[in-house]
Amino acid sequence: MPLELAPRALYAAFDRFPSPKGAATHIAHMATTLFERFDGGLLYVLGGEDLPCYQREGKVEILRFEETVPNYLERSVRYGAMLADLLAREGRALELCHFRDPWGGLPIVARTRRTYRTVYEVNGLPSIELPFTWPDLPPATLAKIRQAERFCWEGADAIITPSQTIAENIILLGADRAKVTVIPNGADIPSAAPSRPGEAPERYILYFGALQRWQGIDVLLDAFARLADDPSLMLVICASTHHRNAKLYRRLASRLGVGERVLWQYALNKNELAGWIAHAAMSVAPLMECSRNIEQGCAPLKILESMAFGVPVVASDLPAVREIVEDGVHGRLVRPDRPAELARAIRVLLEYPDRARAMGENGRERIAGSFTWQRARRALNELYGGLRNQPAAENPEGSIFASEANNPADHRGADR
Numbered sequence: 520m521p522l523e524l525a526p527r528a529l530y531a532a533f534d535r536f537p538s539p540k541g542a543a544t545h546i547a548h549m550a551t552t553l554f555e556r557f558d559g560g561l562l563y564v565l566g567g568e569d570l571p572c573y574q575r576e577g578k579v580e581i582l583r584f585e586e587t588v589p590n591y592l593e594r595s596v597r598y599g600a601m602l603a604d605l606l607a608r609e610g611r612a613l614e615l616c617h618f619r620d621p622w623g624g625l626p627i628v629a630r631t632r633r634t635y636r637t638v639y640e641v642n643g644l645p646s647i648e649l650p651f652t653w654p655d656l657p658p659a660t661l662a663k664i665r666q667a668e669r670f671c672w673e674g675a676d677a678i679i680t681p682s683q684t685i686a687e688n689i690i691l692l693g694a695d696r697a698k699v700t701v702i703p704n705g706a707d708i709p710s711a712a713p714s715r716p717g718e719a720p721e722r723y724i725l726y727f728g729a730l731q732r733w734q735g736i737d738v739l740l741d742a743f744a745r746l747a748d749d750p751s752l753m754l755v756i757c758a759s760t761h762h763r764n765a766k767l768y769r770r771l772a773s774r775l776g777v778g779e780r781v782l783w784q785y786a787l788n789k790n791e792l793a794g795w796i797a798h799a800a801m802s803v804a805p806l807m808e809c810s811r812n813i814e815q816g817c818a819p820l821k822i823l824e825s826m827a828f829g830v831p832v833v834a835s836d837l838p839a840v841r842e843i844v845e846d847g848v849h850g851r852l853v854r855p856d857r858p859a860e861l862a863r864a865i866r867v868l869l870e871y872p873d874r875a876r877a878m879g880e881n882g883r884e885r886i887a888g889s890f891t892w893q894r895a896r897r898a899l900n901e902l903y904g905g906l907r908n909q910p911a912a913e914n915p916e917g918s919i920f921a922s923e924a925n926n927p928a929d930h931r932g933a934d935r
Contacts, residue, residue: 522580525612528553528560529635531623533598536564536581539759539786540729541820542642545681545704546619549640552896553617554579556903561609563602563623591653591933592660595622602626610635615903621645621667628674636906639675641689644668647815651732653933669693676906679899684816684839702899703842704818705892706827708883713793720753720782724865725799725830727757727792728821730764733812735805735835737771741858742805744775746866757784757795797828801850801868801875804834808855812837819843823890826850826882831875833864843890849882 530550534542546564554560559578566572566583574581584601588594603626606613613635618624624639646665650656672678672694680686681704690696726739736756743754754777758765762785772778784795796802802825806812816839823843825832832850834840846852851864868875 522561522582522609523575524559524561524578524580526557526559526561526580526609527612527614528557529563529613529616529627530554530560530618531563531602531616531627532565532619533595533622534565534619535567535570536562536583537570539788539792541759542619544789544820545642548705548892548896549617549899552899553615553903556900557614563605565598591649593933598622599626603630606630615906618671621664621671624671624675625667628671637675637677638902638906639671639678641672641678641680641685642818643811644689644815647810649933651809651811656933665692672698677902679902680816681818682816682839682842684842685818688814688816700898700902702895702902703890704820704823705890705895706820706823706886707892708827708887709793709797712828713790713797715798716791716794718782719795719798720755722751722800723753723755723782725755725757725795725802725825726804726821727759727796727802728804728819729759730768733807733809735807735855736768738807738856738858738861739803739805740768740772740775740777740781742861742865743781744777745859745862747776749866749869750780752869753780753782755782755784755795755799757787757792759786761785793828796825796830799825799830801831801833801865803861803865804832804840805861806835806837806840806855808835808837812839812855823886826879826890827886829879829883831868831878832882833861833868843885844882848878849885850878 530553532546534546536546537543550562562579562581564583566585570583572583572585584598586597588597599622602623606626615636616627617638617640618627619640619642627637646661646668678694678699679702680699681702683701686699686701690699728734730736746752765783772781802821804819804822806817818839822832822834826849832844834844834850834852835855836852837855840852844850844852851868853860853864
């Protein structure tokens with residue numbers, strides 16, 4: 520589809536946008552910063568459901584990849600091919616391309632004689648994350664995906680990550696430390712407390728976010744079952760995904776005898792979710808101790824957003840979490856994958872509400888001082904300014920690999 524404008528900036532993300540997921544929040548802030556600096560631009564993302572394949576909002580054009588491709592890796596190939604065609608037609612005016620993943624990064628970095636600068640935003644590595652969803656992916660395919668990631672960080676002019684943990688881990692994997700800048704995720708401090716949802720229980724603890732295995736929902740349900748002696752306490756789970764993705768966990772809750780004490784909400788918008796966060800007794804982030812959270816790292820928005828509302832957090836004691844939460848100051852950190860310890864930490868905060876309230880207030884101050892989106896956007900804008908006067912990076916050696924990387928040898932097991 521031909522564009523109406525000649526964009527000077529491109530933001531590419533292999534994510535549905537907008538959506539209730541945290542990734543969409545991050546995309547909105549990063550892309551807005553880019554487009555404000557370049558007086559508009561092109562946002563290339565995934566579509567679906569009732570989202571239009573093209574829309575224009577002032578000087579920003581949004582193009583959505585909408586092909587129905589059940590296999591994840593095949594979909595990523597087609598997404599990258601469409602972006603390559605787009606760059607061939609519309610890329611002459613581009614001055615800066617910002618991408619979130621290797622699927623968009625490959626055609627951006629591999630383009631010969633490019634004059635635009637490139638920023639690789641590493642929030643996660645598919646080579647580490649995909650095996651959690653598709654454990655049957657062949658090692659050769661994962662090796663090729665890792666090669667694609669390496670190709671992107673070698674060819675990018677700058678790399679940004681939302682946590683020091685992720686930064687150090689990709690440096691260990693071969694990224695150039697001189698290119699890497701940590702720009703932490705943020706949260707907005709609410710100006711006023713949102714209304715309590717009408718269906719909210721009197722007392723509840725809260726989990727909100729996605730339902731991938733590494734989030735530790737099974738550990739949370741096990742821990743909640745150990746609090747059965749407090750029948751007035753409810754667990755609210757605000758899932759950012761469709762209700763069909765919760766079937767396994769709903770069955771687990773029933774087997775544990777707490778099915779009637781777990782209230783599920785699905786795909787809430789930001790305003791709807793705000794009320795559930797603000798009125799929770801505490802927010803829980805029971806992240807697993809696994810390669811996705813340790814070898815790669817994470818930067819959970821659920822923790823930042825809970826703290827912004829002054830809600831104490833109980834979270835897994837992982838390196839990336841310790842960058843945000845100090846145990847006993849902003850909440851409690853517990854060893855991951857231990858439901859008994861998680862239940863005990865929750866119980867103690869419930870029994871000492873004054874202490875919990877003080878932790879929540881400390882957390883809000885922590886966000887206001889160090890983790891606002893305003894700070895993140897200012898840091899990103901400074902990075903863009905530093906790149907503008909630098910020559911574009913040359914294509915990394917072996918750039919012919921781009922065509923191979925966009926055709927993984929074996930897509931088996933990557934259907935969704």
